[in-house]
Amino acid sequence: MSIISKAKNGDKEAFTMLIEEYKVIIYKIALAIMKNEDDACDAMQEALLSIYENLQSLKNNKHFKTWAIRIVINKCYHIINKNKLNSEKIEKVKSECTLNDFYEDNTEKTEMEIALSKLDDDIRLVIVLYYYDGISTKDIAKILDIPKGTVQSRLQRGRDKLYHILETEEVYDNAKK
Amino acid sequence: MQKNKMDKYIREKVEKDNKIPLKAEKIVGDFEEMMLMKENEKKVIRISLRTFIAVAASFIIIAFLGVNMYANKLGKPNVISAVEALFKEDVVDEENAKIEQMLRKAFFDIRYLNHADLTEEYGKDVSAEVKQIGKKTYYKTTSKYNIVEEKYGKMFMDEALKNLLARRFLDVDGDLYVCDTELEEIEVSIADIQRVNEEDGIYTYEIESIEMVYGQEIEATTWYKVKRVGDSYKICAVSFLQEETQNVVPNEENTIDVQEEVIDEKENMINQEKEDNKNKENGSSSVGKTLYGDANCDGEVNLKDSVYIRRYVVGWEGYSLTEQGKINADVNMDGKIEEFDANVISEYLAGNYKKLPVKAASNTWTEKNVPGMKLKYPSNWAVTEVNRGAWNFQQGELACIFEGENNGYNFKVSIYEPYYDSNVKDFESMLRTIAEKHGEVYNEFYGSTGYNIGSTDSNHLEWREIMRNTNNDNKKMKECYHTWGGWVYKIVIDYDYNPSDPSGFTTAYRVIDEMIGSIKLKSY
Numbered sequence: 001m002s003i004i005s006k007a008k009n010g011d012k013e014a015f016t017m018l019i020e021e022y023k024v025i026i027y028k029i030a031l032a033i034m035k036n037e038d039d040a041c042d043a044m045q046e047a048l049l050s051i052y053e054n055l056q057s058l059k060n061n062k063h064f065k066t067w068a069i070r071i072v073i074n075k076c077y078h079i080i081n082k083n084k085l086n087s088e089k090i091e092k093v094k095s096e097c098t099l100n101d102f103y104e105d106n107t108e109k110t111e112m113e114i115a116l117s118k119l120d121d122d123i124r125l126v127i128v129l130y131y132y133d134g135i136s137t138k139d140i141a142k143i144l145d146i147p148k149g150t151v152q153s154r155l156q157r158g159r160d161k162l163y164h165i166l167e168t169e170e171v172y173d174n175a176k177k
Numbered sequence: 178m179q180k181n182k183m184d185k186y187i188r189e190k191v192e193k194d195n196k197i198p199l200k201a202e203k204i205v206g207d208f209e210e211m212m213l214m215k216e217n218e219k220k221v222i223r224i225s226l227r228t229f230i231a232v233a234a235s236f237i238i239i240a241f242l243g244v245n246m247y248a249n250k251l252g253k254p255n256v257i258s259a260v261e262a263l264f265k266e267d268v269v270d271e272e273n274a275k276i277e278q279m280l281r282k283a284f285f286d287i288r289y290l291n292h293a294d295l296t297e298e299y300g301k302d303v304s305a306e307v308k309q310i311g312k313k314t315y316y317k318t319t320s321k322y323n324i325v326e327e328k329y330g331k332m333f334m335d336e337a338l339k340n341l342l343a344r345r346f347l348d349v350d351g352d353l354y355v356c357d358t359e360l361e362e363i364e365v366s367i368a369d370i371q372r373v374n375e376e377d378g379i380y381t382y383e384i385e386s387i388e389m390v391y392g393q394e395i396e397a398t399t400w401y402k403v404k405r406v407g408d409s410y411k412i413c414a415v416s417f418l419q420e421e422t423q424n425v426v427p428n429e430e431n432t433i434d435v436q437e438e439v440i441d442e443k444e445n446m447i448n449q450e451k452e453d454n455k456n457k458e459n460g461s462s463s464v465g466k467t468l469y470g471d472a473n474c475d476g477e478v479n480l481k482d483s484v485y486i487r488r489y490v491v492g493w494e495g496y497s498l499t500e501q502g503k504i505n506a507d508v509n510m511d512g513k514i515e516e517f518d519a520n521v522i523s524e525y526l527a528g529n530y531k532k533l534p535v536k537a538a539s540n541t542w543t544e545k546n547v548p549g550m551k552l553k554y555p556s557n558w559a560v561t562e563v564n565r566g567a568w569n570f571q572q573g574e575l576a577c578i579f580e581g582e583n584n585g586y587n588f589k590v591s592i593y594e595p596y597y598d599s600n601v602k603d604f605e606s607m608l609r610t611i612a613e614k615h616g617e618v619y620n621e622f623y624g625s626t627g628y629n630i631g632s633t634d635s636n637h638l639e640w641r642e643i644m645r646n647t648n649n650d651n652k653k654m655k656e657c658y659h660t661w662g663g664w665v666y667k668i669v670i671d672y673d674y675n676p677s678d679p680s681g682f683t684t685a686y687r688v689i690d691e692m693i694g695s696i697k698l699k700s701y
Binding site for chain 1: 186188202366387622677
């Protein structure tokens with residue numbers, strides 16, 4: 001019996017194992033959308049609860065990954081919509097997340113997180129789904145409900161840009177050393 | 178190959194970025210704790226001793242029957258071995274996870290090894306002689322052969338390692354030679370990994386993947402045989418099967434050891450020879466019925482034709498085109514067989530073109546002098562000269578508009594009179610000035626795309642492009658800039674684009690490529 005089946009049957013330990021396996025990708029997706037650690041953690045918390053409560057409704061275990069990712073994305077957008085009345089915050093996010101800035105909070109970021117923050121929102125999410133979780137362009141198109149061609153072009157643009165950002169920073173870091 | 182290199186580089190970075198912050202870890206921890214607490218909230222039910230015994234006995238009987246059934250299902254002779262199997266499952270899960278992790282890495286490493294330009298990675302020794310073995314050209318690197326053995330030997334065992342390295346590397350007295358690559362651009366993602374067999378301590382894993390080869394989606398299945406070596410696992414064999422958007426039941430006959438070929442090269446050469454011989458025997462030319470796209474003249478238009486053209490273009494041995502093949506391959510009817518024809522076939526197969534052939538650009542061109550430059554435009558397009566009397570005296574003003582249609586898309590190309598700006602020294606300072614003028618943030622990516630970037634050839638001018646927002650998905654607008662000696666040359670391109678039906682757009686846009694490509698500067 002797979003871990004997903006066990007978790008569906010109420011095995012808490014199996015569910016814990018499942019969460020441990022997927023926690024990084026859940027967080028990275030949430031961060032890609034929410035753009036700061038606090039909101040990403042909120043979205044992650046809500047998503048975990050929702051996955052736990054709705055796991056039994058998942059018909060095909062093979063689709064667990066895409067199903068869970070969809071939940072995370074929905075939760076993020078739900079929080080964003082909920083916070084929309086706080087338009088100042090949104091404006092702040094928009095203005096502060098220019099290509100040259102970091103995420104709006106001051107917590108320590110990994111090299112990848114900093115580099116990702118410099119990508120456009122729509123491109124960033126595609127890159128995270130593709131590279132962090134190995135989702136195919138076909139599935140990304142399904143998850144995000146956009147044409148596959150759009151996913152491919154975003155991926156291509158994102159890859160080029162990310163590579164140049166990472167490479168430039170590496171050269172810069174090496175130079176500093 | 179740049180794409181593969183970037184892909185590998187990003188994957189390596191992502192692999193290292195596998196931690197989440199403490200706050201997120203705490204949320205996961207709290208969540209797990211909360212779940213367990215819920216489980217511990219037990220309800221107290223009072224029952225009589227007799228009922229308790231009856232319920233307990235029922236449970237024992239059900240459990241016994243269940244374990245027996247489980248034993249039978251697993252083919253175990255008795256309950257004890259079934260219980261052992263039950264506990265063993267956890268160990269298998271852990272083992273599986275470990276092997277899967279290694280296979281994921283191996284999978285991408287093999288793709289990289291087969292497709293990347295490795296001379297850069299291992300340092301090309303330009304002073305050394307190039308080795309030609311069969312059809313492969315090997316370049317000496319500045320590295321030693323043992324570094325690749327060491328790198329890949331961690332994952333692959335003897336024979337598998339030998340097969341893997343033989344595809345790209347050559348060991349000459351300890352020196353490392355790398356063969357040139359096929360320059361195939363692929364984009365690959367893993368769809369599923371699962372263990373399909375276990376025999377004599379060797380596990381067989383099946384990896385299903387989806388590969389984009391020149392825009393065409395291909396489903397592929399790879400089988401890895403994995404063996405435990407000490408505390409870790411190593412791959413002892415790899416078999417490969419590639420399918421074109423359809424499922425094929427794998428069998429031993431159509432698997433190849435550590436090889437990835439969409440078309441079998443030998444088979445192509447034999448077919449070509451057969452066809453040539455047949456033509457010679459019949460004393461006829463190979464011109465027959467035209468089927469656009471069918472470059473290899475096998476009566477079908479499929480991905481093989483696209484690959485065939487690409488190989489023909491780069492001069493692969495055994496990939497020649499017959500007279501009919503040349504007619505069929507020129508799918509954009511521009512009289513040339515080039516990579517773009519292969520792209521059009523791939524796009525056609527992907528459903529982005531409704532039919533073949535497609536018309537590339539205007540067949541007839543007219544040359545026109547405008548302030549500061551001359552260019553060619555499709556002869557059937559409308560030309561509007563703006564304020565003609567003041568030409569050459571209105572720096573930065575709109576001078577001439579070319580309007581017309583190509584392949585169903587409408588284009589408008591506006592040429593501005595060049596203007597002098599003392600702050601502009603080079604492309605960077607020009608782009609900075611433009612950014613400031615538009616109230617935009619300049620950074621290294623601003624205007625980083627365009628035409629002939631880095632070119633110093635006066636016949637192929639460098640142009641930088643900047644997309645402008647039109648607030649309409651169906652209308653696009655971009656500005657193209659060139660600079661020389663403080664002078665700034667500006668062209669604005671407005672065009673229709675239907676995102677829900679992009680068929681034929683790439684071909685249509687070639688008219689703009691040709692127009693901009695034709696621009697020459699005039700003294701001003």
